[in-house]
Amino acid sequence: MQTFIAYLLFAFQWLAILPGILASPKVISLDFDRYEVFGDTKPGLRRRDTSGADITNSQGSLLYLLNVTIGTPPQKLSLQLDTGSSDIWLPWAKSSQCSNRNTRCSGSGSFDETLSSSYQLLQASTFLISYVDGTKIRGDYIRDNLAVGSSSVINMTMGLAKTASEQDNVSPFQGIIGVGFETGEAVYAQTGQVYPNIISQFKASGAINTRAYSLWLNSKENGKGTILFGGVDTAKYSGDLVSLPIQPDARTGTVMSFTVALDNFNVMGANSQNQYSKSNLSLPVILDSGTTLTYLPDSMANDLYTGVGATVSTTYGVVVPCDLQNSAATFNFGFGNPNGPVITAPIAQFVLPFPADIPAPTFRSTGKVACRWGIQAAANRPILFGDTFLRGAYVVYNLDNNEIGLANAIVNATTSNVKEITAKQIPGITSTAAGVAKQTASGLQGPNSAAFSTGSGVIATATGPAFNLGSSTAGASSSNAGGKKSAAGVNSPSMGVVTMLAGVVSIMAILGGALLLG
Structure with a gap:
């Protein structure tokens, strides 16, 4: 009798915790690595922000790279995580930037569609980004399977960057995984159409509940x-x-x-x-x-x-x-x-x-x-x-x-x-x-x-700070504490205009023809 009661209590305990196990949080947790590129960044590292501007920091660019696999069997790539764009695009393995005689894709990888049995071509030569300095990235809209961490998306729409005309061949040719609004996709400005990007695909598959x-x-x-x-x-x-x-x-x-x-x-x-x-x-x-x-x-x-x-x-x-x-x-x-x-x-x-x-x-x-x-x-x-x-x-x-x-x-x-x-x-x-x-x-x-x-x-010169910045500390705190507070009145130091040194680079996305990517 005591044994039966013990089993019964054990069963009730499992019934109590089973709903929590079955309703485990729908969360995809991904770690990424930071990678810094110095010098004059070129396509793939220069990126288009959500309002169309070409954003480059020639004093050095910090990239946050996610490891992914594309295709069947899977091909490994590292893509730059970008909240300011919405498309995924991949360097093409047979491009001049990624060929055997060039190592510009060796660090982050590239994609060879001929090695993937799940590859689909959507639109050829319609993926095109033009820069005012003459640099252009052109390629195809494709679909293939994408896996990141323990999650996967079947038939993910992406851009395959096949050619790039550039001023030099120094910088890495870096792919991007954009996680912005679908209205930030390159195709939207040209056609008014959108396609389900990575975060929408995660929700549609049931991997997460909310975008x-x-x-x-x-x-x-x-x-x-x-x-x-x-x-x-x-x-x-x-x-x-x-x-x-x-x-x-x-x-x-x-x-x-x-x-x-x-x-x-x-x-x-x-x-x-x-x-x-x-x-x-x-x-x-x-x-x-x-x-x-x-x-x-x-x-x-x-x-x-x-x-x-x-x-x-x-x-x-x-x-x-x-x-x-x-x-x-x-x-x-x-x-x-x-x-x-x-x-x-x-x-x-x-x-x-x-x-x-x-x-x-x-x-x-x-x-x-x-x-x-x-x-x-x-x-x-x-x-x-x-x-x-x-x-x-x-x-x-x-x-x-x-x-x-x-x-x-x-x-x-x-x-x-x-x-x-x-x-x-x-x-x-x-x-x-x-x-x-x-x-x-x-x-x-x-x-x-x-x-x-x-x-x-x-x-040549170094000027002292106009602010009283305080005494030296042992180092920055490991926790940034903050709260809610109001701003005080304006107390701006006077100064002349500082001459900024830079070239202005513009970008426009040009896509030919209507794309049916639904």
């Missing part, structure tokens, strides 16, 4: 980050996770990019004293993992150059003394409204060392070693918040509800607590910070940046 994902880039010293399709990791952020409405394009009324409203900005220096403030900005900013730097309006960027003691070098671009990364100062970005979420970023987050194979330049006046500066002027381009900002933020992109969840990231976190995003709500959201910012940027021009070279290794 949403969260992005954790981790610290600049750590080479790995995580994207969670359909989920949120509450152990990767501190403070409140606040919802922000995604702003539509002012001309079309269509949501095409991950644009949110920046309300205020502060620089907190020594003894937490406010060194610089801007309020009531209503700035439309795009949160874009495919852009390396953070681009601010010219007046703000120039104020910060003076404030931190940045120098514009004809050889090395915008540089600062490397010891700036030891400052106790923080940049505080306030979103939505005056009481909305504030991302508190240590200044070290924006100080980028030169690559190991380029001798570190020094300032002649002080002998200090120079580093690259992670903020630049946007000119007449969209305001883009790239990797130098996003590393300090935990961002949830909800495409179904047109909302962004935002909180301060905990970098180098070692624990995990994953929650599923439902159709109703992002788990952990505490409030919504309403704010309006009209996205009117034409997106026809590329960023101001300057390529660096080895040069003489000496930068």
